[in-house]
Amino acid sequence: MTLELRNPVMVASGCGGTGRELAAFADLAVLGGFVTRSISVGARPGGPQPRVLETPSGLVHAVGLQNPGLDQFLALELPWLAQQRVAVFVSVVGRSLGEYAELARRIGLAPGVAGIEVNLSPPDVAGDGVFDVREPFHAASVVAAVRRELPRGLPVLAKLRTDLLRVAESARSVLEAGADAVVVGNALPAAMPDGRPAGLSGLAIRPLALRCVAEVLAADPAAPVIACGGIADTADARAALDLGAVGVQVGAALFRDPTTAARLAAALAHDPAPIEEETR
Amino acid sequence: MRATPTAPREPLHVAGELLDNRRIGAHHHLTVVAPGIPERFRPGSFVAVSTDPQLLAPRAYWIHRLKTSGGYGATLELVVEPRGAGSSWLAAQPAGTRLAVSGPLGRPFALPTEPVDCLLVGEGYAAAPLFPLAERLRERGCPVSLVVAARDEAHLLSALEARRSARAVTVVTADGSVGRRGTVADVVEDALQRSGAAVVYATGALPTLHAVAAAAEHAGAWSQVALEQPVACGTGLCQGCAVPVVGEGGHTRQVRACHDGPVFRGDRVAWADLGVPG
Numbered sequence: 001m002t003l004e005l006r007n008p009v010m011v012a013s014g015c016g017g018t019g020r021e022l023a024a025f026a027d028l029a030v031l032g033g034f035v036t037r038s039i040s041v042g043a044r045p046g047g048p049q050p051r052v053l054e055t056p057s058g059l060v061h062a063v064g065l066q067n068p069g070l071d072q073f074l075a076l077e078l079p080w081l082a083q084q085r086v087a088v089f090v091s092v093v094g095r096s097l098g099e100y101a102e103l104a105r106r107i108g109l110a111p112g113v114a115g116i117e118v119n120l121s122p123p124d125v126a127g128d129g130v131f132d133v134r135e136p137f138h139a140a141s142v143v144a145a146v147r148r149e150l151p152r153g154l155p156v157l158a159k160l161r162t163d164l165l166r167v168a169e170s171a172r173s174v175l176e177a178g179a180d181a182v183v184v185g186n187a188l189p190a191a192m193p194d195g196r197p198a199g200l201s202g203l204a205i206r207p208l209a210l211r212c213v214a215e216v217l218a219a220d221p222a223a224p225v226i227a228c229g230g231i232a233d234t235a236d237a238r239a240a241l242d243l244g245a246v247g248v249q250v251g252a253a254l255f256r257d258p259t260t261a262a263r264l265a266a267a268l269a270h271d272p273a274p275i276e277e278e279t280r
Numbered sequence: 281m282r283a284t285p286t287a288p289r290e291p292l293h294v295a296g297e298l299l300d301n302r303r304i305g306a307h308h309h310l311t312v313v314a315p316g317i318p319e320r321f322r323p324g325s326f327v328a329v330s331t332d333p334q335l336l337a338p339r340a341y342w343i344h345r346l347k348t349s350g351g352y353g354a355t356l357e358l359v360v361e362p363r364g365a366g367s368s369w370l371a372a373q374p375a376g377t378r379l380a381v382s383g384p385l386g387r388p389f390a391l392p393t394e395p396v397d398c399l400l401v402g403e404g405y406a407a408a409p410l411f412p413l414a415e416r417l418r419e420r421g422c423p424v425s426l427v428v429a430a431r432d433e434a435h436l437l438s439a440l441e442a443r444r445s446a447r448a449v450t451v452v453t454a455d456g457s458v459g460r461r462g463t464v465a466d467v468v469e470d471a472l473q474r475s476g477a478a479v480v481y482a483t484g485a486l487p488t489l490h491a492v493a494a495a496a497e498h499a500g501a502w503s504q505v506a507l508e509q510p511v512a513c514g515t516g517l518c519q520g521c522a523v524p525v526v527g528e529g530g531h532t533r534q535v536r537a538c539h540d541g542p543v544f545r546g547d548r549v550a551w552a553d554l555g556v557p558g
């Protein structure tokens with residue numbers, strides 16, 4: 001299966017709210033995709049304050065994957081999103097392979113879903129009720145469990161950590177296990193001032209994210225890669241696409257300007273890259 | 281159906297401009313051109329302003345009032361107290377500075393449907409949204425009493441204007457430089473009693489809001505408190521501004537201060553979980 005995006009610009013998981021907040025500022029239908037915040041089987045209340053702090057050129061965050069759980073999500077959030085004429089990718093996170101299978105089975109049956117993004121890299125919840133996927137082998141098992149339960153036509157995106165030493169190996173493992181694309185990558189593992197596990201996002205992580213994209217594509221030039229990390233303007237998006245990425249995800253930049261993704265989508269649509277080879 | 285970006289209640293993200301920056305006491309009063317936002321304003325809503333490009337998180341400011349500035353139509357007036365990096369940057373900008381502004385954001389004050397007595401309690405710069413609120417309440421026939429508080433005279437917002445917009449005004453400063461010496465907690469019960477208020481609106485620091493909510497509950501009045509949690513987006517996207525509230529069922533859940541608030545019913549905020557003593 002190949003992943004077809006109407007536009008290369010997507011909203012990154014956890015950065016677009018439920019979709020409604022973002023839709024107030026920009027038409028979601030102009031985007032290549034909207035990725036939901038990570039949904040777990042049971043509701044997660046999220047972590048204590050402070051949850052997000054500014055750091056030079058970035059944000060550290062420890063939200064703790066707050067979400068209403070699968071039932072509430074399917075009943076209250078997905079139906080609205082499905083009507084927005086945007087490809088909806090539901091990000092999932094689980095405590096076990098069984099939970100991943102359940103998430104995939106139920107989300108795969110819900111109308112209006114364009115695919116699943118498997119969150120294989122939450123930076124702020126090490127050991128906190130989330131299946132440990134640091135080993136590429138474990139990441140591949142999760143992807144295989146999701147792929148098995150999902151209808152054939154629905155793509156699986158695997159979101160990897162920006163671990164420079166292992167990202168190419170991780171990409172190969174999850175693609176072999178049935179992922180249709182890899183998202184490279186997530187917030188960097190960081191810490192709050194009090195030492196709580198956190199993620200680092202924003203402009204600060206851009207060069208490392210780009211290096212990880214380059215590593216994956218150097219190892220496998222045909223790998224379908226969606227670049228994520230520090231993308232805030234057209235030049236950032238263009239840099240990733242020029243390396244061979246098929247799409248980009250916009251995250252923390254939306255916190256400063258909620259119209260960022262829509263503006264990038266429009267800019268790229270009006271300024272198409274010179275096509276040198278047949279698109280994948 | 282898709283939410284239309286032009287629906288009058290939806291917030292906007294616009295390229296704005298700083299039209300005027302005047303220092304009054306410890307505050308800077310900024311006049312900001314932000315096309316479309318004044319038309320959507322309701323008291324208690326706020327704007328998120330991007331500051332120094334090195335700072336990723338926008339900063340939230342109450343909309344103090346709308347002004348008509350020749351040639352620009354309606355503009356926003358914000359009251360900024362310079363403290364840290366973002367507010368100091370903003371307060372130092374000259375007229376003509378371009379500013380990215382999102383707003384109006386958040387759930388504003390709920391207005392009573394009946395013409396009941398109201399008490400408005402504001403502390404420092406945070407008293408800003410109470411003046412347009414007083415106007416709306418008076419339009420509805422609600423008699424308005426006011427308590428304005430600050431640490432000293434320089435941090436007191438528009439005491440003169442307060443006298444024009446309310447029938448009774450209590451001024452209280454921590455150092456006694458103007459009005460009574462003390463804090464909101466010292467005067468709120470008395471003010472409640474004398475005003476006979478059925479609804480209390482409060483803005484200010486968390487302990488102040490908690491004191492007002494507790495006094496209101498004691499007096500059998502409704503309270504509406506405007507919380508200032510630090511925001512990383514202000515638009516509801518990041519879940520960074522969690523506030524614990526007690527739901528209908530009696531259990532506590534985390535909601536977003538910027539999107540589900542910033543105005544909450546005082547009896548619904550789980551003050552202890554917010555780290556407010558008492």
Ligand SMILES: Cc1cc2nc3c(=O)[nH]c(=O)nc-3n(C[C@H](O)[C@H](O)[C@H](O)COP(=O)(O)OP(=O)(O)OC[C@H]3O[C@@H](n4cnc5c(N)ncnc54)[C@H](O)[C@@H]3O)c2cc1C
Binds near residue numbers: 340343358365406508
């Ligand atoms: C709804 C709302 C309305 C506001 N209205 C006004 C207003 O009208 N006038 C005004 O002067 N200020 C207002 N503020 C506060 C303002 O947004 C800034 O927080 C404040 O000016 C300090 O930011 P700074 O960049 O100067 O300080 P910095 O020290 O650079 O602020 C950033 C640091 O302070 C913390 N922080 C930021 N905001 C807050 C906060 N509100 N409470 C506690 N800690 C915080 C952050 O976590 C961060 O570590 C409002 C805040 C909110 C949430």
Ligand code: FES
Binds near residue numbers: 510519520537
């Ligand atoms: S500050 Fe981002 S959700 Fe409230």
